Amino acid sequence: MSLRLVISESGIALSTRAEEQIRADIVEAGRRLYARGFVASNDGNISARLDGQRLVTTPKSVSKGFMTPDMMVVVDYEGKKLSGDRDPSSELPMHLEIYRNRPDVNGVVHAHPPTATGFAVAGIPLTRAVLAEVVTTLGSIPIAEYGTPSTAELPEAVRKYIKAHDGMLLANHGAVTCGNSVMSAHFKMETIEHFAKISLVARLLGREHLLSREEVGRLQGLRGTYGIAAPAPICADPEPGALTPDPSCQTVFAPEAPGERLVPDTSVASGSPAIGNDGEIRLTYAQLTELIDEAVKQIVKT
Ligand SMILES: [Zn+2]
Numbered sequence: 001m002s003l004r005l006v007i008s009e010s011g012i013a014l015s016t017r018a019e020e021q022i023r024a025d026i027v028e029a030g031r032r033l034y035a036r037g038f039v040a041s042n043d044g045n046i047s048a049r050l051d052g053q054r055l056v057t058t059p060k061s062v063s064k065g066f067m068t069p070d071m072m073v074v075v076d077y078e079g080k081k082l083s084g085d086r087d088p089s090s091e092l093p094m095h096l097e098i099y100r101n102r103p104d105v106n107g108v109v110h111a112h113p114p115t116a117t118g119f120a121v122a123g124i125p126l127t128r129a130v131l132a133e134v135v136t137t138l139g140s141i142p143i144a145e146y147g148t149p150s151t152a153e154l155p156e157a158v159r160k161y162i163k164a165h166d167g168m169l170l171a172n173h174g175a176v177t178c179g180n181s182v183m184s185a186h187f188k189m190e191t192i193e194h195f196a197k198i199s200l201v202a203r204l205l206g207r208e209h210l211l212s213r214e215e216v217g218r219l220q221g222l223r224g225t226y227g228i229a230a231p232a233p234i235c236a237d238p239e240p241g242a243l244t245p246d247p248s249c250q251t252v253f254a255p256e257a258p259g260e261r262l263v264p265d266t267s268v269a270s271g272s273p274a275i276g277n278d279g280e281i282r283l284t285y286a287q288l289t290e291l292i293d294e295a296v297k298q299i300v301k302t
Pocket of ligand 1: 043044110112173174
């Protein structure tokens with residue numbers, strides 16, 4: 001594999017692989033997104049930094065499962081096409097926004113993984129401290145506000161969180177991830193969907209044990225020990241997390257519990273309806289039928 005060193009406009013040395021390898025990585029990431037069902041039809045888009053003046057991106061209106069390296073489009077950081085037979089994705093401005101805000105990022109992946117997108121549709125961020133590996137790597141996964149696809153609203157929404165997060169949900173749309181390479185961004189997309197599936201199962205089972213604030217502090221320390229690069233620190237919030245967490249921090253909901261590593265989630269009480277940290281109200285089947293019975297009785301009375 002050939003290597004070359006490119007100095008970006010900002011003077012940051014970027015050790016990039018040859019353009020051919022980067023194109024091959026985009027094709028491979030597209031195949032994996034398609035094979036895992038993270039995209040349907042022509043959904044999704046992928047890009048990678050080539051150097052300080054150019055990036056390469058997927059073209060519009062192609063299935064990400066069946067791309068070839070020659071399909072890619074080379075553009076500058078204003079989005080102007082420099083080479084390629086096709087036009088770039090209409091979501092290119094979102095990618096450009098991420099590169100502008102994150103000089104450390106060399107690859108961006110956008111997809112619609114079904115479970116994570118379900119959370120994005122429900123307005124439930126993946127910000128609970130429940131899986132040590134997710135806390136250590138991604139920290140938290142907030143939801144960027146809804147923006148009409150292909151408009152300036154989407155980059156605007158992403159800008160709020162991208163400085164502190166390598167991955168986020170896009171309200172009523174999907175998810176976007178970034179990393180120091182295309183495959184790194186792709187694997188973060190896999191992590192988000194995997195985390196969303198596990199969170200969904202735990203919620204279906206009716207309870208979650210949360211990592212304590214103290215345990216989250218230990219995980220923060222592991223980042224240093226293992227050299228895990230993250231754009232911002234993890235901030236453990238002892239209160240049920242706000243829907244709009246501090247965008248300069250990777251805010252996770254982790255209750256204070258000195259001496260404990262795991263804490264039962266008290267917001268999911270078994271005997272009464274519970275209001276989750278994201279504002280959702282949880283009812284058991286018995287509670288729901290009781291409520292309906294009561295309502296019917298009231299209607300019959302009047
Ligand atoms: Zn999309």
